[in-house]
Amino acid sequence: MSQQSRLKQLKLEELLQRDVWDVDEDRHIEVLNQEGLPIKALIILCPMGCYSMAGDKLLMSYEGCVECGTCRVLSSPDKIRWSYPRSGRGIQYRYT
């Protein structure tokens, strides 16, 4: 990569390519009821961009999750079911 391209703002998708996951087949986080959730906050603050809108529906793609807990803090157990991936799956940090 040239220096020029290194000094270019990267999109989130490009940043995510730097990470490694062993994705669990079971989803460990799930939106149960989006009513009353701070949707804009979830979309902007989830560092991995797991939250997005499909029409009026809030989607959560658990595959790129780093299990940080921010969405848990911004919601409640009746709106977002939140747990950890099993068997060591999920994000595998190599440096951090």
Add this chain to the structure above:
Amino acid sequence: MRVLIAMVRDRFDIVIVGAGPAGCTAAYLLAKAGFSVLLVDRGRGAGSKLLWGGKAYAQPLRDIWPELDREAPIHRWVSRDRFSFVWGDRVLTLEYKLGRKVAFTVYLPELVSWMARKAESVGATFIDEVVIDEIIVRDGVVYGVRSGNDIIRANVVVDAEGINRMLLEKLGLASKPNPYSLSLGVKEVLSLDSKLIEERFNLDKGEGLAWLVAGDITKGIPGGGFIYTMRDSISIGLVLSIGHAADMAEKGLLKEHVSSLVESFRLHPYFRVYWREADIIEYGGRMAIEGGLSYMPKKLYTNGLLVVGDAAGLLVNTGYTIRGVDTAVTSARLAAETIVEAHNKGGFTEDNLRAYEEKIKRSYIYKELVEHRGIEDVFRDQFFFTKFPALATRIGAKLFESDYEEPSMLRALLDSAREEDISILRIIYKLGRVARKL
């Protein structure tokens, strides 16, 4: 799960949940004291779920491992601490050159792997890839832990689950997390040759730099930036108050994704020259305690249970430095001491474990927490993270960017204050408030 827990053993003196700095320390000290100890972590190996690369204070760790300096996976000994105010392209920087080896930079996964090996070397059993779903309490006494259908019995459970206190919340010992007590840290790891790091940051071989940044890089969200030089990489990122950032996002005052804020910080003209040819090799996020006493649970002990580290809310944030690793280690040391004493007194009852909270309250951690109580409010104060950097850089512009006339310091201050619409009295009052809390 590599080994079924039941195949190892179904009862331990002590079960420790979480192989972070607190959990590993407790495992090491308790195994060394002769207890049968199980250390459990949900990740693949200790630290694989830990996002943290920064500055750790050495002495509290040396108290436990005198061999630390020689053996631990230390990246660099911090010889310079920097602090910057940023406003647009303008930056005011202060630097302090340290006189001795007080703190080192380290990637926490490497450090806790080392600690977990230490614990295993004195007889602790470490099992990874196991999520603990529940701390089981029967008749008011801790009975053990449950993972799926497996139950492991324990006389004492040490809760070192970290900032997401799912187990403590289930027990009713911690309340639902308050987004205003927590920050979101978003960071990048930049790969850079160690010689280049030393040249760019004016470091001798093996020396490191820790750098905190305040100003408009957080786009008005209470928080700041950090930069740590590692051996052959640099750790950079932002820490943002979750409650405030969420409010701003909901009101439409924050439209950019947090990753874009971190990218703008990486590409800021003042900072990018340090790492212009660096590749981003990792990206991620974690939550962090903002500091003060607000994240401490009501109680740190019950019959057969002690809470340590981040789960206990024991992180000291002074504004100029953040101490979470050494405080976690120290809390675990105090918990281990308490468990040994309780054992000698005849049991792990609440009465015998109460001494842990008293030890914490007598320790430097608590003194620091009380001393800097209210620091979160200072950080949330618009004045500190927006008005002050704006004022400081405006004064700088008047003093150093004048084509003809050079104003006096006083004139530069008075004019800048007028232009920023802040009264001098307010500046003095606010600075006094900051100085009391820092």
